[in-house]
Amino acid sequence: MKAVICTKYGSPDVLKMVEVEKPAPGPAEVLVRVHASAVTTADTMMRSGTPVFARLFLGLKRPKNPLMGTGFAGVVEAVGADVTGFRLGDRVFGETGMNFAANADFVVMPEMGVIARMPDGLSFEQAAPLTDGALTSLNFLRSVGGLRSGQRVLINGASGGLGTAAVQIARAIGADVTGVSSGRNTELVLSLGADRVVDYTQEDFTASVDRYDVIYDAIGKSSFSDTRAALKEGGIYMSPVLSLGLLLRMIVTSKSRGRKARFSATGFLPAPDLRALLQDVVDLIKQGKLVTVLDRTYPLDETREAHRYVETGRKRGNVIVKPALAVTA
Secondary structure (H helix, E strand, O other): OEEEEEOOOOOHHHEEEEEOOOOOOOOOEEEEEEEEEEEOHHHHHHHHOOOHHHHHHHOOOOOOOOEOOOEEEEEEEEEOOOOOOOOOOOEEEEEOHHHOOOOEOEEEEEOOOEEEEOOOOOOHHHHHHHHOHHHHHHHHHHHHOOOOOOOEEEEEOOOEHHHHHHHHHHHHHOOEEEEEEOHHHHHHHHHOOOOEEEEOOOOOHHHOOOOEEEEEEOOOOOOHHHHHHHEEEEEEEEOOOOOHHHHHHHHHHOOOOOOEEEOOOHHHOOHHHHHHHHHHHHHHHHOOOOOOOEEEEEEHHHHHHHHHHHHOOOOOEEEEEEOHHHHHO
């Protein structure tokens, strides 16, 4: 089968599509023929080995696991002897986590891993990125930030994969939502449920007189110090993009009763917790409160170009790659 690999850290040019052995499911596993998989900002950071301290987990000199991709959607092609929750032909989506390997023709998943049946009416392209944008943003807004109805939240990077999901989730919670994006994405962010949009090319939200209960920097472009004055007393600044600065601020503010900085490695949560979050994402979709915003779709053999595009920082929503087997199926 075809799979995208990364054998050393660097630019998108280090990515290669190679022929690897098709995996076989174990007794408690399912084999999924991938119809679509995501290319995210997190994927580009893992490929480049940034931030550098992340290599303690990924591999010091080179990736320990060369296979790329985490979010996927596809069809169950084979099940292990002990599998009871999935059947051949089920349309599923999920997250491979640190096992990666989603940017490929096939992927093997534990039955008790982060995998679920796709809601009716959802395309493979719409389902593949849900475990990045929607799952992460739901965890941050609800669990890390404790966002409640009536509170004010600001979402930086509101037009990206995490941001477009975050705007909708915050709206569903009942919060007053301010999105930060470029002016060209104002209508998109408003259409997703934001009460207002700050055009960062014209205005610095950190210098505004507005104050927020929660600031969610989905793209990691600001800092706790930058945004502290924009937080209400006891407010929370949080970002899924970990840096040494954010880590230090988390430690310093952890004992404080005032404003706090927070981070969560959502992908490292226990599988049962992630499956519960995934079910909540499915429920939001079924209720019509969450849709996937898609930007571009590339063939699997153009994953390099997908990475280059994501790294421009100009994507609107999510970027997908599709294996040739899925395209011709």
